Amino acid sequence: MIRLLIVDDVESTREHLRKLLGFETDIEVCGTADNGQAAVDAAQKLNPDVVLMDINMPVMDGIQATEKLAQILPATPVIIMSVQGERDYLRRAMQAGAREFLIKPFSYDELVAAVRRVHQLEQKKTGLVRESDLGGAEGSVRKERNRGRVIVAAGGKGGVGTSLVSMNLASGLRRMTGESVILVDLDLQFGDIGIMLNSDHSRTFVDLLNQNEQGKLLDDDVLDEILLEGPEGIRLLLSPPTPELADLVQIDHLRSLLARLKERFDYVIFDTACHLGELSLEVVEAADHIVLVTSASIPSLKDTKLMLNVLGSLNVPDSSIVLVLNHTDSTTGITRELTEKNLQFTVAADIPYEPRAIGESILKATPVVLSQEDTDISRAYMRLVEYVLPADLRSVVAAPAGNAQQDKKKQRKLFGK
Ligand SMILES: Nc1ncnc2c1ncn2[C@@H]1O[C@H](COP(=O)(O)OP(=O)(O)OP(=O)(O)O)[C@@H](O)[C@H]1O
Ligand SMILES: [Mg+2]
Numbered sequence: 253m254i255r256l257l258i259v260d261d262v263e264s265t266r267e268h269l270r271k272l273l274g275f276e277t278d279i280e281v282c283g284t285a286d287n288g289q290a291a292v293d294a295a296q297k298l299n300p301d302v303v304l305m306d307i308n309m310p311v312m313d314g315i316q317a318t319e320k321l322a323q324i325l326p327a328t329p330v331i332i333m334s335v336q337g338e339r340d341y342l343r344r345a346m347q348a349g350a351r352e353f354l355i356k357p358f359s360y361d362e363l364v365a366a367v368r369r370v371h372q373l374e375q376k377k378t379g380l381v382r383e384s385d386l387g388g389a390e391g392s393v394r395k396e397r398n399r400g401r402v403i404v405a406a407g408g409k410g411g412v413g414t415s416l417v418s419m420n421l422a423s424g425l426r427r428m429t430g431e432s433v434i435l436v437d438l439d440l441q442f443g444d445i446g447i448m449l450n451s452d453h454s455r456t457f458v459d460l461l462n463q464n465e466q467g468k469l470l471d472d473d474v475l476d477e478i479l480l481e482g483p484e485g486i487r488l489l490l491s492p493p494t495p496e497l498a499d500l501v502q503i504d505h506l507r508s509l510l511a512r513l514k515e516r517f518d519y520v521i522f523d524t525a526c527h528l529g530e531l532s533l534e535v536v537e538a539a540d541h542i543v544l545v546t547s548a549s550i551p552s553l554k555d556t557k558l559m560l561n562v563l564g565s566l567n568v569p570d571s572s573i574v575l576v577l578n579h580t581d582s583t584t585g586i587t588r589e590l591t592e593k594n595l596q597f598t599v600a601a602d603i604p605y606e607p608r609a610i611g612e613s614i615l616k617a618t619p620v621v622l623s624q625e626d627t628d629i630s631r632a633y634m635r636l637v638e639y640v641l642p643a644d645l646r647s648v649v650a651a652p653a654g655n656a657q658q659d660k661k662k663q664r665k666l667f668g669k
Contacts, residue, residue, distance in 0.1 A: 254371045255282040257300040259291040259317070260333070261309040269304070272360055279367060288312030292320050295328060301374070302367050303330045305350070307341050315341065315348050322349030324638075327430040329370040333358070400514030403521045403640050404539040408555030410526045412547040413578035413603065415444045416610065416619075418523035420633035421543065421640065424621040426484045428637055431518035433486040434479065436509075438532060439525035440498035443491030450617030451480050456490040460509065461500055475512065483622055487517070506531050510538055519640075526555075528562065541640045542568060545576045546595075548586035553594050560597060570597070574639045579605035601636040604628050 256279055260266050266284045273279050283298045285291040288305075289312040295303060303321060307314040318330045329351040334341055342353055351370045354363060405421065407414035422435040437443035446453045455478045479487040489509075492498055513520045522539075524532045536542060542563065546556035556575075563573060575598065577591050582605045592599055606629040613620045620630045621637075 254279045254302055254367060255298070255300045256280065256367060257282060257291065257295055257298060257303045258284045259286075259288070259303060259309070259314065260284075260306040261286050262306075265306075269363075273364070276364060279364070288314055288317030288320075291317045292324070295321055295325055299325070300328060302371050303328060304363075304367070305330050305332050307332060307334045307345065315344050318345055318350050319348040324428065327374060329374050331366050331370060400517065401519050401541075401640070401642065402510070402514065402535065402539045403519060403541045403543060404524060404532070404535050405522065405543045405545065406524045406532065406536070406559065407526050407545040407547075407552075408557075408559040409547070409552045411580070412526075412545050412552050413576075413580055414526070414545045415439070415448060415523050416613075417543060417545050417576060417578065417603070417633070417636070418521055419445065419448060420619045420621045420630075421637060422482070422486050422519070422521045423484045423619040424634050424637040425519050425521075425640070426486045427621065428634070429518070429641070432516070433519045433521065434489065434513055434517045435482060435486055435521045435523065436489045436513070437491040438522045438535065440491045440501055440531070441495040442525065443523070445488060445523055446490040448614055448617065449482055449488065449619075451482070451488060451490060453490060453493055455480060456492050457501055458492045458497055460489070461505060472516075475516070483618055501531065503530055503534060506534055510535065528559075533566070536563070536568065537566065539568075539572065541572050541574055543574045543576060543636070543640070545578055546591065547578050547580045548584045548591065549581065550584075550586075553586070553591065557595055560595060573597070574600045574636065576601050576603060576636060578603040581605065600639050601632055603632045603636075 256273065258266050258269050258281055260269070263286070266286070270281045270284065273281050282300050283294045285294045287309045291303065291305065291314075292312070305314040305318060309317075314332060318332065321328060321330055330349065331352040331354060332342070332345040332350040333354045333356055334345070335356045345353065351373070352366045354366055403421065405414050405418040418435060422433050425431070426433040435445060437445040439445075440457065445451070446456075459478045460475075479489055482488040492500070510520070522532075522535045524535070544556060544559060544563075546552045560573070575595070577588055577599045579602075588599050588602045606627065609620050609624050609627050609629050613623060616623060619633075620627060621633050624630050
């Protein structure tokens with residue numbers, strides 16, 4: 253079934269199209285919208301396979317909406333409908349990322365054929381992405397832009413929600429971009445990713461070490477064997493099954509692993525333990541983004557402040573730190589404003605306290621961004637996803653709080669303490 257979103261400001265056109273397409277057995281109109289903004293909102297909610305978009309509409313026109321959709325739902329192709337003579341519009345729509353054009357008046361057959369064509373093409377592309385996950389020859393079609401973006405989730409303190417952030421970030425990134433994602437559990441002694449995702453734990457870091465000869469492990473086939481399948485098609489590398497095995501993992505192993513994973517995956521996400529050891533510092537230094545999680549409590553704020561200082565002394569730019577305030581308790585009264593004032597740092601995302609949603613997610617071993625999309629907590633995690641996308645994929649809404657502002661704050665932090 254191809255799920256189609258129809259966007260046109262004329263109600264009779266929308267209804268006419270909806271009725272006509274109702275006769276097709278392989279096409280289902282999953283929603284309609286009467287302007288570009290409504291289309292973006294509806295698409296985020298409905299996740300349609302194809303969007304059929306008019307150009308001239310109030311509030312936000314079809315070109316702007318296409319541009320936004322290309323950023324936030326790159327796997328949802330847009331077909332633009334326009335009247336003849338709108339050549340300039342067509343060119344702009346093409347630049348905005350539209351996949352097909354239907355020149356009004358178009359025939360019904362042309363419409364149906366266009367919907368099927370863009371959908372088929374998209375499916376083929378997705379197939380290629382999947383194969384590229386496995387490092388096949390098609391791996392080269394993967395976009396260079398994102399290759400090996402490294403994201404490290406860290407908390408100044410234990411139990412602040414770092415692992416839940418990592419899992420939701422990994423799954424949300426995969427869902428939003430369709431690109432390849434690996435989640436590595438670098439909490440080598442007490443990693444929770446395996447249990448939280450109900451993985452079989454049959455293959456872990458230790459298996460990787462067994463393959464290692466003079467630092468030259470990581471043959472493609474071996475790696476594929478050891479990386480488990482996680483939700484939404486992400487891959488997982490789990491921590492060793494028992495804590496005493498953690499010491500077996502040495503810095504050289506991690507270095508060669510990181511290099512291989514960066515070649516193979518678009519996003520490499522590390523969940524870390526709160527302890528700042530040699531291994532976590534290694535990935536912190538390689539990271540494009542550090543997602544620093546603090547809970548809304550005084551001890552956690554204190555430790556987060558220390559972490560920010562450590563990151564500062566490692567010359568990690570403020571602009572690559574994404575500060576997350578996670579409410580693991582409903583009673584502390586510590587707000588976003590208070591946190592920002594205390595840490596002199598902008599909070600990128602504020603995760604609400606939702607024990608029921610989290611409890612259900614852990615019970616079902618499915619991150620909330622995949623199973624409870626319609627909750628505030630899922631939306632908060634998804635906002636976080638946008639902060640770690642490459643700049644050209646970020647939607648305007650999620651543009652970071654502003655480096656200038658953060659750099660100013662950093663100066664204050666360094667000199668005004
Ligand atoms: N937003 C939230 N709302 C409600 N409960 C939460 C929330 N975030 C985290 N929790 C609770 O906190 C617990 C710890 O979360 P998580 O394992 O992600 O933290 P962590 O920082 O990785 O801990 P550790 O230091 O043990 O690795 C969860 O099991 C859950 O019960
Ligand atoms: Mg953890």
